[in-house]
Amino acid sequence: MDWKKYRSMAYWLCINILKILFRHGRQLMLRAMRHHWLLLGVCGWALLILVFVGKLITFRAADDYGDKGVLQSWTEPGTKQGKAAGVIRPESQDPEPAARPSLPPLDPEWLSVSEKRTELLSSMCKNSSLSSMTHVPISKFVLDRIFVCDKHKILFCQTPKVGNTQWKKVLIVLNGQFPTVEEIPEQLVHDHAKNGLPRLSSLTPQEITHRLNTYFKFLIVRDPFERLISAFKDKFVKNPRDEPWYKSSIAPVIIRKYRKSHRYSALTPSGLHFEDFVRYLGDTAGRHHMDQQFGDCIIHWVTYTELCAPCAIQYSVVGHHETLEQDAPYILRAAGVEGLVSYPDIPPGITRYNRTKVEQYFSGISKRDIRRLFARYQGDFHLFGYPSPDFLLN
Ligand SMILES: *[C@@H]1O[C@H](CO)[C@@H](O)[C@H](O)[C@H]1NC(C)=O
Ligand SMILES: *[C@@H]1O[C@H](CO)[C@@H](O)[C@H](O)[C@H]1NC(C)=O
Numbered sequence: 001m002d003w004k005k006y007r008s009m010a011y012w013l014c015i016n017i018l019k020i021l022f023r024h025g026r027q028l029m030l031r032a033m034r035h036h037w038l039l040l041g042v043c044g045w046a047l048l049i050l051v052f053v054g055k056l057i058t059f060r061a062a063d064d065y066g067d068k069g070v071l072q073s074w075t076e077p078g079t080k081q082g083k084a085a086g087v088i089r090p091e092s093q094d095p096e097p098a099a100r101p102s103l104p105p106l107d108p109e110w111l112s113v114s115e116k117r118t119e120l121l122s123s124m125c126k127n128s129s130l131s132s133m134t135h136v137p138i139s140k141f142v143l144d145r146i147f148v149c150d151k152h153k154i155l156f157c158q159t160p161k162v163g164n165t166q167w168k169k170v171l172i173v174l175n176g177q178f179p180t181v182e183e184i185p186e187q188l189v190h191d192h193a194k195n196g197l198p199r200l201s202s203l204t205p206q207e208i209t210h211r212l213n214t215y216f217k218f219l220i221v222r223d224p225f226e227r228l229i230s231a232f233k234d235k236f237v238k239n240p241r242d243e244p245w246y247k248s249s250i251a252p253v254i255i256r257k258y259r260k261s262h263r264y265s266a267l268t269p270s271g272l273h274f275e276d277f278v279r280y281l282g283d284t285a286g287r288h289h290m291d292q293q294f295g296d297c298i299i300h301w302v303t304y305t306e307l308c309a310p311c312a313i314q315y316s317v318v319g320h321h322e323t324l325e326q327d328a329p330y331i332l333r334a335a336g337v338e339g340l341v342s343y344p345d346i347p348p349g350i351t352r353y354n355r356t357k358v359e360q361y362f363s364g365i366s367k368r369d370i371r372r373l374f375a376r377y378q379g380d381f382h383l384f385g386y387p388s389p390d391f392l393l394n
Contacts, residue, residue, distance in 0.1 A: 110330045117318045117385065124383045125311035133379030136309040143201035143208065145299065145307050149174045152337050155200065155211060157219040157308035160300045161230040162321045163351075165189055166344050167220065170332075172197050173341045181344050212313060216335045219308050222321030223353050224380040225373075225389055228281065229274075229361050231300040236272040247271060250294055254280045257290070275365050282372030303380050310383060318384060324351045355391070362392050 125134055136142070147156045149171050156171055158164050168189050169181045177196035178184045188195050200208055235246040251272040258279040280287060281301060291298050299307060308315075317334055319327035328343035362370060370392050374381075381388055 106333055107326075107330060110326055113323075113326075114317055114330065114334075117320075118315070120385050121310060121315070121318060121383055127382075130379060130382055134305055134311050134383055136305050136312065138212075138309050138312050140201055142307065142309045142313075144199050144296075146200040147171055148198045148200055148203070148211065150211075151175060152335065152340075153211075153215045154335050154337070155215045155217040157217070157313075157315070158299070159219055159221060159227075159304050159307055161227045161234065162220045162222045163324060164220070168195075168197060170341050170343060174337055181341065216317075217313060217315045218317040218319060218331055218335070219304070219310070219315055220319040220321055220324075220327070221304050221380070221384045222351075223358075223386050224303070224377045225358055225362075225392075226353060228277075228301055228373075228377075229358065232272075232274055232277050232361075235297075235300055236277070246297065250297060253290060253293070257286070258283070274361050275369070278362075278365055278369050278373050282369055282376050284372075284376050303377055305379050305383065320384070321351050322353050358389070359391065367393070 124130060127134075142157075145158045147158065147168065148154075149156070152174050154171065154174065156167055158168070166181075169184050172178055172184055172189070172195050173181055175196050184195075192199065200211065203211070235243070236251055239247050254272055254276050258276045259273070260275075280290070291302070304310065310318075317327075317331055319331055324346055328346070329338070332338045332341070332343065374388065374393060378388070380386070
């Protein structure tokens with residue numbers, strides 16, 4: 001900045017000297033010709049030097065604000081897996097370096113928030129007293145949850161009920177299937193035969209390992225209990241017409257096993273109650289067999305740990321739904337795709353944690369059932385830094 005100021009000041013000075021010379025040229029030339037020719041000479045030399053220095057400055061500026069900034073941030077400990085490899089590659093720097101707008105460095109404040117999350121995750125993964133809840137192998141089920149963007153070397157693990165549809169749209173655009181997020185037809189987002197968004201499970205073991213080791217990897221989480229409420233509302237209360245099996249097949253199985261009183265349900269075959277759902281979710285032993293029967297529908301309520309194996313896969317960034325306004329642009333920036341696509345507008349207030357809502361849903365449910373539920377989802381609370389909901393447990 002300072003150099004630029006000096007340069008323009010010097011130009012301004014020279015131009016003014018030249019102006020004065022031309023304006024009063026005749027009189028001055030007559031009177032003190034020699035003196036002014038000397039000034040003009042000095043001015044010429046100054047201009048030459050400034051042009052040279054100016055070139056040097058432009059060169060240095062490109063060095064400071066170019067791709068190098070990204071590389072530095074991403075080679076710091078803890079986050080060096082992921083994009084670093086992609087940034088080093090010449091192809092990511094080559095396309096018209098001069099015409100490319102220089103990107104601002106990663107928001108340092110959010111970078112530290114993000115690093116704290118990944119540090120917490122890796123320290124919790126090492127805690128042996130939690131390992132039964134946190135250690136999940138990279139199974140076919142997990143590989144089915146992860147979507148691939150080869151073009152930009154990104155892996156995204158799907159955690160339903162946490163704004164995943166929007167992220168899938170972002171990846172569909174990045175894969176080149178559609179020019180913008182708005183142009184993707186709603187029914188195509190989840191149609192994996194047509195949306196050009198492959199699952200990691202569709203690749204060979206070598207291809208999978210290579211991508212897990214070198215790509216930028218991320219997932220989004222939210223308060224685990226609020227997510228369960230959202231899954232319950234979405235699948236058993238609102239339930240869209242194109243997914244009738246939640247109400248017609250799954251709900252009756254859960255009701256038959258977990259509803260305390262069958263007296264009224266025979267008369268009013270109402271839908272699933274949140275209480276039935278909580279009892280089913282908290283029944284770690286009894287649930288296993290039912291979950292096998294329910295197939296992939298369970299992705300809407302099984303733990304983040306079961307979906308994404310966060311202790312086996314080193315995720316580069318863990319986004320939080322509660323801070324999506326900051327996380328969405330940060331993730332796009334960290335993945336090196338800022339400017340290529342934007343995350344859809346987030347309606348104000350929808351990402352905020354609502355304790356009143358959580359209290360309402362759990363009121364009337366026995367402490368025993370809530371504690372069992374917490375025991376089942378405890379791993380998610382610990383791994384991702386969500387405070388345990390003591391207001392429900394005690
Ligand atoms: C491991 O987790 C348990 C249960 O949350 C906690 O009490 C303990 O302090 C943790 N240990 C370490 C070393 O963080
Ligand atoms: C929180 O949830 C309650 C109950 O569902 C609702 O009435 C209230 O408007 C919500 N608050 C906010 C800030 O969204």
